[in-house]
Amino acid sequence: MLYPYRLFISHAWKYGNDYNNLITLLNAAPYFLYRNYSAPEEKPLFPEGTPLTNGKIASKITDKISPTQIVIVISGMYGAYSDWMGYEINEAVRLGKPVLGIYPWGQTRAPQRVLDAADEMVRWNTDSIVGAIRRLVY
Known part of the structure; x- marks a missing residue:
């Protein structure tokens, strides 16, 4: 039987x-x-029309990250400017979750905050990503 990994994928x-x-x-x-514990666009953290405060958003993100085993960050340069991606990275570190940074396809640079927080950085390759998840979770 295969072990199902619990992932949170930080993204914009x-x-x-x-x-x-x-x-x-x-x-x-x-x-x-x-x-997958992340919040894709088709399954947002809040129903449309819900009044949002930063505190409520932060609490929902923390709730999503808490049960996971690893936080994966697609480290495109947009991550340098996303406050919520920064929050997700900081929460992963605060909660003791390993952080896996992935360079997007064809990119060689990543935001410094991702490089600083990542337990491992990998290229956009199935074997590299899955191998890193397995190493970091166990």
Whole structure:
């Protein structure tokens, strides 16, 4: 029986292609099961029209990260400017979750805050990503 990993994938909806491509990659990985705790655009943290405060958003993000085993950060340069991605990284560290940084396809740079927090950085490659998840979770 395969062990299902509990993942939180930090991402920015504006750059949903990277997120969707990572999900496709993970779904196609042989002998790899996972449960996705992140909040994709089609399943937002709050129903549309809910009044949002930063405190409520932060609390919901923490609730999503808490049961996971690892936080994965797609480290495109947009991550340098996203306050919520920064919060997710900081929460992962605060909660003692390993952080896996992934360079998006064809990129060689990552925001410094991702490099500083990541327990490991990998290239956009199925074997590299799945291998790093397995190493960091156990």
